[in-house]
Amino acid sequence: MTTGHIPITSSELSTLWIIYQKKTMMVRVIEFFLSNNQDAEAIEILQTFHEGESNFVNELRNIFTQEGAAVPIGFTENDVNLNAPKLFDDIFEVMYLRMMMKVASGLHALHISMSYRKDIMDLYKRFSAFAEDTCEKTTQFLLSKGVLPKSPVVTLPNHVEFAEKKNYRSGFKITGHRRSLNTVEVAYLYQAIESNVDGMKLMTGFAQVAKKKDIRDYFFRGKELSKTIITKSSEILLDSDINPPSTPAGRVTDSTVSTFSDKLMMYNTSLLNTFGFGSNAIGTTFSLRKDLPLKMIPIAKDVFDFANDGGDLMIEHGLLEEPPQMEDRTQLSKGQSK
Template sequence: MSASNQVPITSTELGNLWMTYQEKTMIMRFLEHFIEHVEDEQIQQILRSSYDDSAQTVASIETIFQQEGAIIPTGFTENDVNKGVPKLFDYLYEPMFLHMMSKIEVNLFALFSTMSYRKDIRQLFKQLTTNSQEVFDQCTQILLEKGVLARPPYVTMPKEVVFVRDTNYLSGFTLLKDARPLNVIELSQIHHAIETNLTGMQLMIGFAQVANDSEVKKYLVKGMKLSKDVETTLGEYLRQDYIEPPATHAGKATNSTVAPFSDKMMIYVTNLLSTFGLGSNALGGAFSLRSDLPMTMARLAQKVYSFAKEGGEILIKNGWMEEPPQVEDRKKLTKI
């Protein structure tokens, strides 16, 4: 089918393509800084392949927008990355960052695929999901081989099917009695949240060191403390069952104070991670059968929501928030 008689894209497809453009142009700027400093050939190959895939995605979206007569978003450009500055993150942070971002992308693009109707758009998001899964697999493997990715705890394999007979199974930790041990579903959600926050905390530390605007710097320090709060709060649930929370010696922020990225992009990335953190907390709470876990997840979610809202306000205040395409305002017709 030619572009001239192609079915127009829907509002949902437009919104999802617009969001993908923002995210992919941001990823490209990160990869440009990483590629400039990476020494490991295997990691460099992953970074360059990811960069090429992102650039191709950006070009594909631009083509679709041009065919539809839509303006191409600004996204993040060469003005948002500074070349020739010291590396901001140390040993193996590059695959750790991509490991974290590919988790987000797999979920995001799979969702966008199910929200798309035009065949070429469905195929685009299907391919993006596959690409992100491949990046996740590659980063997971190399981090495991380097010994810096903590596997979740092993447990004794079940030997029989057991049904819950006591409503106390739903009870959480109280001052009067201990809660039952975590089940493996609850444990998996906690481990995932801690693992992600460890990478995010180093990101916040690095960002806070190099931010130029004082308000942005204070906000990023707040993000650093919030990541620590999430890690220690959820880690306590593991410690109650004599399980050590995941940790890693790699991927630390360096002592550089020279910004490789614009304040605008650092706030955007922080806001993006906060938004997905809210989704993870909601998922973790939904799958938890111990009453104390959903309450804890809800308290953390409130903190993350307030933090994300503050980040949005900083973006708007500085004129950094690019406005998504809008639905036509037909309400004004009622005032004629």
């Protein structure tokens, strides 16, 4: 039986490092939202999240210290200007939090499967529960405001069917009947549109307040990429007589005063790129109509190229904090160190 301290593994260290970056970023963003939000119910949701996320950051910091590892820098008070004018309206601030809780839920589910120590697995369980609870609160808030479009109601099946002909997967018929989308395909298309509507507004705000021109241009490019994804996904829905989701809510103000550091906004964009790329891949995998993956694959390439260029841009401007490195055995054997 193993006794004493169980060393942390490389995968556990890496996931804790990733989550520390994300949570310190979220603390700063929500801190700014709380400085100017006027909706009492929204403030309560944001305040509860900020307190819980701040406590998690302290727990993570303690783990790094106890393990003898350097505490990451992450994001600090230097990455947010609390005196800047409001950048997004009250509704969008809650939309943003909901969007980020989708990302968090996916990360925590993955990271618990990459952990071995019970205390770290328990930590991710609490992270997941907190993210899911916040997602529920933000969803119900937006529904109560009438600003969150739901996916369409469908006639419930009264029997089970199996695909008997190969043309079930066909989407290329020029004449004749092309089968309508199934509910799985609709669900992922709705997800893509909803996420990119939020992403488009976020990129618009970031482009207005970024300090460096090439970074402003990058966010503008991200806005245009989101618009392309929204357009292509909406066309697929409309082809099956399904209205794409839309909402007039969630406004970007006309502020051009630096709100967040370029580092924070670039990292936030990188995180959403990863989430978008993964969601696109999953949606393509579950699609049974052959034409849909062919339409989505070029978009996936555009997202990949956008993310890759963002990484280069972060390195160019010294905005990319390096994750913990594995030992370089070649250098060590030569008596050298970094």
